[in-house]
Amino acid sequence: MLKTFATTALLAAALSVPQLASAQTSAETKWSLGLEGGAQAVENVGGLGGAQLALHITPRLAIVGEAVYLQDVVTRRRIESASNIATYLSQTQGRTASSSLDVPAWAVTAGVRLTLKTSGGIRPYVIAQGGIARVTLRPAFSLAGADVTTTLSQYGVVLGSDLTGSSAKPVFGGGIGITAGQGPWFFDAAVRILSIQLDGQTANTSTIAFGIGRRF
Numbered sequence: 001m002l003k004t005f006a007t008t009a010l011l012a013a014a015l016s017v018p019q020l021a022s023a024q025t026s027a028e029t030k031w032s033l034g035l036e037g038g039a040q041a042v043e044n045v046g047g048l049g050g051a052q053l054a055l056h057i058t059p060r061l062a063i064v065g066e067a068v069y070l071q072d073v074v075t076r077r078r079i080e081s082a083s084n085i086a087t088y089l090s091q092t093q094g095r096t097a098s099s100s101l102d103v104p105a106w107a108v109t110a111g112v113r114l115t116l117k118t119s120g121g122i123r124p125y126v127i128a129q130g131g132i133a134r135v136t137l138r139p140a141f142s143l144a145g146a147d148v149t150t151t152l153s154q155y156g157v158v159l160g161s162d163l164t165g166s167s168a169k170p171v172f173g174g175g176i177g178i179t180a181g182q183g184p185w186f187f188d189a190a191v192r193i194l195s196i197q198l199d200g201q202t203a204n205t206s207t208i209a210f211g212i213g214r215r216f
Contacts, residue, residue: 030056030215030216031053031054031055031056031215031216032053032054032056032062032186032213032214032215032216033051033052033053033054033213033214033216034051034052034054034186034188034211034212034213034214035049035050035051035052035211035212035213036048036049036050036051036052036068036188036190036209036210036211037049037050037209037210037211038207038208038209038210039207039208040070040071040072040073040194040205040206040207040208041205041206041207042072042073042074042075042203042204042205042206043074043075043076043079044072044074045072046070046071046072046073046104047071048068048069048070048071048207048209049068049069050066050067050068050069050209051066051067051068052064052065052066052188052211052213053065053066054113056215059115059118060114060115060118061112061113061114061115062112062113062115063110063111063112063113064110064111064112064113064127064129065108065109065110066107066108066109066110066111066129067106067107067108068106068107068109068194068207068209069104069105069106070104070105070106070107070133070194070205070207071104072102072103072104073103073104073105073135073196073198073203073205074101074102074103074203075103075198075200075201075202075203076201077200077201078101078103078137078162078163078200078201079101081162081163082099082100082101082139082141082163083099085099085141085152085157085159085163086098086099086141088157089141089143089148089155089157090143092155092156093143093144093155095143095144096143096144096145097141097142097143097144098141098142099139099140099141099142100139100140101137101138101139101140101163102138102140103135103136103137103138103203104135104136104138105133105134105135105136105196105203106133106134107131107132107133107134107171107194107196108131108132108133108134109129109130109131109132109171109173109194110129110130110131111127111128111129111130111173111174112127112128112129113125113126113127114126114127115179121180121181121182122178122179122180123178123179123180124176124177124178125176125177125178125179126174126175126176127174127175127176127177127190127192128173128174129172129173129174130170130171130172130173131170131171132168132169132170132171133168133169133170133171133194133196134166134167134168135166135167135168135169135196135198135203136165136166137162137163137164137165137166138164139159139163139164143155161199162199162200169196169197169198169199170196170197171194171195171196171197172194172195172197173192173193173194173195174192174193175190175191175192175193175207176190176191176192177189177190177191177192178190184214184215184216185212185213185214185215186212186213186214186215187210187211187212187213188209188210188211188212188213189208189209189210189211190207190208190209191206191207191208192206192207192209193205193206193207194207
């Protein structure tokens with residue numbers, strides 16, 4: 001469904017270009033730069049923060065580049081994999097074991113934003129984007145209250161790439177939002193989904209972000 005949304009938004013933007021270009025040939029190209037913060041969630045809720053640069057081709061169409069930090073994009077399958085290792089430790093060592101897994105990520109994307117209303121102080125828009133996400137898996141295991149993450153091999157456990165390490169993965173996304181403000185400064189609020197194509201299970205990350213920016 002996410003890919004269908006992204007494709008629809010891209011087609012809408014592409015179909016609007018000829019009409020917009022003919023009506024706006026004298027319009028000057030403008031830039032805008034914004035900072036954003038908010039919350040994201042896959043299995044756990046975490047924070048997000050980032051920056052967005054936009055090149056306004058017409059009053060409706062903009063090319064957007066974004067870099068955003070996502071605090072935790074851990075999926076249910078990876079949580080269960082870590083929990084299974086903790087269960088194994090408990091059973092083989094006869095002591096209480098526990099696990100945790102944090103998965104922070106940086107996503108760098110480019111895309112198109114189509115403003116649905118170009119007049120007035122509040123302007124709704126749709127956005128579609130794609131790029132690369134740098135994902136880091138940070139597991140932690142304890143046995144009888146002691147951290148054994150770095151000594152798991154002593155208990156016959158070797159972590160695979162599904163639970164440790166860093167990797168770059170494709171990310172696709174899209175969503176809706178509004179901008180408010182008619183002068184150089186504006187506010188932005190958006191709800192989006194960023195789908196990070198992790199091995200084994202995609203991290204479909206729901207985000208809500210609020211930002212402030214300036215047009216140049």
